[in-house]
Amino acid sequence: MTRDAIRLRRVVRRFGSGDAAVTALHDLTFSFGEGTFTAVMGPSGSGKSTLLQCAAGLDRPTSGTVLLGDTDLTRLDETRLTRLRRDRIGFVFQSFNLLPTLTAEQNVALPMRLAGRRPADGEVREALARVGLADRARHRPQEMSGGQQQRVAIARALITRPQVLFGDEPTGALDSSTGREVLRMLRALADDGGQTIVMVTHDPVAAAHADRVVFLADxxxxxxxxxxxxxxxxxRMTRMEAPAC
Known part of the structure; x- marks a missing residue:
């Protein structure tokens, strides 16, 4: 049986208080299996990004628990939570967020250097090789296509060998052809490398690369x-977005 990489138990996230309070997540309970690729979809305002932020330890739920393996994120103080995000969780966003003055290999190594750690010999090149960019190590972002820049961002997220890789619309800034290349690469990371991936997307084509789609509404x-x-x-999305009669 597949073990759970992340488990959410009765997670509630509420913003504000009193009559102005808005509940973004209502009593959510489900899990993401190790080595699986899951897409999260839903209409605008459905709570997709809030779910990702709570599952990744970027935001704290109002109530409920979030477990990464056997670690309860809701019980960690800010220092321990920051260390966990740095060491055990990877993030890829729609914006590549690469430093333009650094080469691909320097961008990939940056998280480890900021943490006061020196990458082992060959570690950065190995991360770039995993995303098919071993020959672009010394190129700067402006010398690469959008798809290649996103691959560098993914390599940067993988350098710490995270238990879970979270993507928030990782192909949203790419054209359809380049986006498919990135999605095929994410698919291979799950299939060949056993990487657990959780991706928020609005695109049915992107979601179809996943093993499972989780739908949220309100x-x-x-x-x-x-x-x-x-x-x-x-x-499914059309039915969810259709106005009630």
């Missing part, structure tokens, strides 16, 4: 879809 779980196809995902 901060509540609205079902899941295994072995998704773009057509099945789009159909």
């Amino acid at each position: 901060g509540r779980l609205h079902g899941t879809l295994d072995a998704p196809s773009p057509e099945a995902v789009a159909s």
